[in-house]
Amino acid sequence: MVEWSYGDIIATFLHVGGQRHRSNVLSRTVLFLVLVVLVASSAVTPLGCDFFADVAESTSELFGDGGQEVEGYSGAYVIYHDRQPRHLKSPSGESAQLVNNEESTDPTWLELMTFLGLDTTDEKPYVVDSYSCVAFAEELHNNAEAAGIKAAFVGVQFEDRDIGHALNAFQTTDRGLVFIDCTSSIRSGLTYRPMLELDTGETGEAVEVQAVGADKVAYVEIGEEYGVISIEVATSPEYSFYQNYLAEREQFVLDVEAFNRDLDIYNQRVDVYNQEVDAYNQTMETYEQEVAEYNEAIGGRTGLPEPEYSQFQEWAAELEANLITLMGIKAELESEQWELMSILVGLNERQLELEAASDEIGDVNWRPLAVVESIKVYW
Numbered sequence: 213m214v215e216w217s218y219g220d221i222i223a224t225f226l227h228v229g230g231q232r233h234r235s236n237v238l239s240r241t242v243l244f245l246v247l248v249v250l251v252a253s254s255a256v257t258p259l260g261c262d263f264f265a266d267v268a269e270s271t272s273e274l275f276g277d278g279g280q281e282v283e284g285y286s287g288a289y290v291i292y293h294d295r296q297p298r299h300l301k302s303p304s305g306e307s308a309q310l311v312n313n314e315e316s317t318d319p320t321w322l323e324l325m326t327f328l329g330l331d332t333t334d335e336k337p338y339v340v341d342s343y344s345c346v347a348f349a350e351e352l353h354n355n356a357e358a359a360g361i362k363a364a365f366v367g368v369q370f371e372d373r374d375i376g377h378a379l380n381a382f383q384t385t386d387r388g389l390v391f392i393d394c395t396s397s398i399r400s401g402l403t404y405r406p407m408l409e410l411d412t413g414e415t416g417e418a419v420e421v422q423a424v425g426a427d428k429v430a431y432v433e434i435g436e437e438y439g440v441i442s443i444e445v446a447t448s449p450e451y452s453f454y455q456n457y458l459a460e461r462e463q464f465v466l467d468v469e470a471f472n473r474d475l476d477i478y479n480q481r482v483d484v485y486n487q488e489v490d491a492y493n494q495t496m497e498t499y500e501q502e503v504a505e506y507n508e509a510i511g512g513r514t515g516l517p518e519p520e521y522s523q524f525q526e527w528a529a530e531l532e533a534n535l536i537t538l539m540g541i542k543a544e545l546e547s548e549q550w551e552l553m554s555i556l557v558g559l560n561e562r563q564l565e566l567e568a569a570s571d572e573i574g575d576v577n578w579r580p581l582a583v584v585e586s587i588k589v590y591w
Contacts, residue, residue: 289434289587297365297590299346299378308350308378310365310590313357321387324361328443331355334394334426345395349378352394356382365590366391368432370582377438377581379430381589390449391430393440428578438581445574457573464566464573471562478555485548492541499534506531 299308319327328334333352336343349365356363364381379393428440431454439454447453506527510516516524 289589292588292590295590297367297378297588299349299365299367301344301346301350302342308346308365310350311354311357312591313360313362316357316360316362318383318385319361321384321390324382324384324390324392325443327356327359327361328392328394328427331394331427334396336396338396345378348395349380352380352392356380362591366432367588367590368438368584369586369588370438371585373582379432384449387449391432392443393428393430394426396426432584432587434584434587436584438584440578440580442574442576442578445572460569461573461577464569467569468566471559471566474562475559478552478559481548481555482552485545485552488541488545488548492538492545495541496538499531499538502531502534 297308353363353365366379366381369376382390427443429446431439431451433451
């Protein structure tokens with residue numbers, strides 16, 4: 213008994229005459245050439261437009277007067293120095309209280325990202341009545357100042373909306389002004405957990421993987437939508453980087469959809485191929501049994517009288533015809549197998565390319581907010 217593996221077919225030779233006829237059955241070999249379907253975005257986590265509507269803040273109290281208007285790549289925004297913002301943390305009227313450190317200094321981009329990686333403010337749940345975006349921004353500001361990093365509290369107002377948003381800003385020495393949004397998307401009453409869950413493809417059960425935090429580089433420009441990118445993949449604070457990122461993410465989603473369609477077609481062909489291999493092997497087993505019956509009937513005799521000789525000749529011719537048919541099927545299966553293997557190589561290459569692109573896109577697809585109307589920065 214010889215197994216057929218990846219086209220290694222053992223041919224059967226049938227000799228009419230006094231010699232025994234021998235055949236080898238091709239044992240069934242099913243090809244498990246099925247790739248894991250890729251997911252374009254493992255978790256779609258809204259930043260929380262609905263969260264802002266829950267915060268009882270008055271627009272007139274959010275933004276005061278007397279600040280210095282400054283032109284920057286984010287458009288014209290107002291800067292305040294040594295002034296407490298009038299942003300409410302809760303409906304009770306408690307406002308943000310910034311604690312500055314006279315010895316704090318502007319960080320580099322790497323120093324800022326390192327600090328954010330260690331800070332756990334983003335791991336706290338969003339609590340509508342007591343821990344809103346204002347509280348997140350206040351705590352991150354005070355933690356940064358305590359760590360010797362100069363930070364700012366930022367208030368953003370949106371077009372056609374009564375409720376704004378709070379975040380932070382850092383003047384990095386190598387990449388300029390960087391906005392950071394650390395507000396969590398996790399509601400109160402839920403413990404902090406990894407936002408990313410994936411199917412292993414083996415058991416079909418979802419498994420937890422490395423947690424995805426809520427620290428994000430914010431892209432804030434007057435007249436443009438407020439967008440964010442996770443700090444794990446953001447490499448620039450400029451708004452053009454965010455726009456390019458959106459285009460790349462959109463293309464990535466299209467590429468994944470195309471890959472999954474082609475993968476589905478491939479898997480369907482593999483299923484059909486395996487069914488044809490099953491049918492071939494069953495026919496080959498039947499042929500093997502007939503050859504065994506022929507050899508047992510001839511019993512090793514070298515000479516046969518008529519009409520027995522003619523009967524065996526006719527039987528052998530029928531077996532020879534069956535073998536030719538089987539070899540034709542074998543050739544077709546070999547051709548299909550090589551074509552499937554070629555498709556598989558291409559799919560593997562595309563999967564590697566998509567996985568590399570996925571590292572640049574990130575695990576969380578943060579949705580944009582409304583169009584920015586004004587920016588207030590409190591140092």
